[in-house]
Amino acid sequence: MSPSESDETLESFGADVGKGGETATRFQEWFLIQGSRLAVAAVLALAVLAALVAAYELDVVAFTNPNSVTRVASGMIAGTFSLVTLVVSVNQLILSQEFTTASKARDRLDGVIEFREDVADEAGIPASPAAPTRMLELLIEAIRHDAVELADAVADHDDEVRDVVIRYTNSIEERADRVDETLEETSVGTFAAVSATINYDEAWQLYVASHLRGEYADSLSPEATERLDELVGTLKLFNVAREQFKTTYLQRELTRFSQLTIYCGVPSILSAITIGLLYADFAGPTVNIAALPYATITLILVGLTPLFLLVSFILRTATVTRRTASIGPMIPQKDPDEGPFDVSYGEDR
Template sequence: MSDDTSTDDPSSSIDTKEEDPNLEATDVDEVGTANTMRERSGETKLKVWLFLEGNRLVVTGLLGLLVFGAFVFGGTFFYQYLLTDALTADTVETVFSTMIAAIITGVTLTLTISQIVISQENGPLGDQHQRMSDTMDFREYTEQIIGSPTPADPSAFLRALILETKEYGRQLRETVVESDDEALRGEVAEFSESLIGNADAAAEKLEGRSFGDYDVLSAALDFNYSWKIYQVERIADDHQDVLPSETADVLGELKTVLSMFGPAREHVKTLYFQWELISLSQNILYLSVPALIVAGFVTTYLGGSSLVGETLGVSNLVWVVSGSFATTSLPFLLLISYVARIATVAKRTLDIGPFILRDSQY
């Protein structure tokens, strides 16, 4: 994620390391980082799956089952109250009449979101020309860095930049082999090993992926470029008196590639957000039709007195009301699942560049 990780300002470690001898040792120990965002953040696999990795439709279905189960449980233990209200106070009809209004409001909100996303693509010819010019300038500069035509596919584009950093990581390690400074060799070796391992993991995850798949953005988030930029700057500053000129040159080139990866990732993230919001709008529209039909059917035709008897020890009224409420809740639950992912990614990528806003090296 944006490489938004530590609650401490990275630059302060350079200013204060002479006052605190333990700080430099801490920085050296943290030169290398884990290869995935989840490992660096310390989050559980379940939490990461629910908020990020899991298919949004599957997550929505699980939330729907949770709502259904909660209603069945509540209806089973409080059945007499539900039955009395259903027969005398038209509770069922009132609940689903409210759901009809909520569904219609939700669809209206969805259409508003779609219009906002689409409006960002509209503009006069001059603005469109400037967007195209900026894009081509960035691609041409990237071509100079990677030494080959810039890939058109977003995943291949990010992969090319990541593999370029891996190559500089190898070169960096080779430039200090004959250095007499043991501390420099140790830090460079650890940093290069971490960089190469992280690049391999991210590149493998990106290979063959198509845009629109969250795995593309996930792999880009796994590559913590901000922490690497900071380490490049720190190594160059800490060892400037003994740094070989070849090593300094490689560090400069590596910093350039990492700095190019930042805006590239942010651009892909922006496109992904737009893609997700449009997909959210489409899916909510699809789910709203059956949800509206179920809510309308229950309100118009289904009375509490018409549902007598039990199935599997649970009142038929509880089964029907629980299933109907879970179904009519699906558009809202889908909104929750999509917004959870978008908000989580946005929070973890608030800044671009070597600013780290969380307690791990993103």
């Protein structure tokens, strides 16, 4: 393995954590993940408002034809009912995960307790904390500690082995420091923990560790092999913790989305009905002709509120799920031709 190949091997495939980029990138991250979902929905509403007002001022659209406007109102009512039906289905899906037998509930509880005990043993503390951010901080610190011990264990190895392992551990420490800084700046909460660690590439680190263990099995000392195994175990704990917090977050997020949609569903339907009633008089619209377009636009925005909520919540849940889709060292985000670990059957025979 050449030095250039080693550098490529040990570099992260994930985005930088805790580092701000260009304005467009920061806005994208805020819009997709970091921002409050209500704030994102408000931004969508303002964008639609600006688009409708601009279209009206430029004579692209008009609000004088009662038939056209009432058809729009009817479509909004039908769409709102369909969205509410979808929300009910989502609630049923979430509730189905909560209905369980006593034996399954006990197994799930035992699994959580066992995992927390493993984290406590790894971190050397009496009990693992309940706060998600604090638990992940402990795991990140444990990963950094294991990386340092692994680097110390290969200090007297051959230059090739030592250089490769040191580059690997330096990369882990750098990424751990970034995540640790981000966790310290976040508030306590499930999504804060998921958000801070969403781009931490423990899957890639597990993949590299597996390859190093197989490639240099005869060159690593027993102590170095033990330290590498401990690092792999800690990375696995981190992956399990993030998956647990992600599942909890998605359940809470979808439940909150369902509640907000139901709250906004009635005003949405009433606003669509009001639009139809504005044009119901035989003598023409009941609102002054100058104010009619703006009143209609306002009612349209109220009617579209459930849609804005749907877009804002689904964007974040889909982004979180997509960016954390890897299972251990199986990395679907990685290009199959990327990286120097090109192996073939029977290579070591």
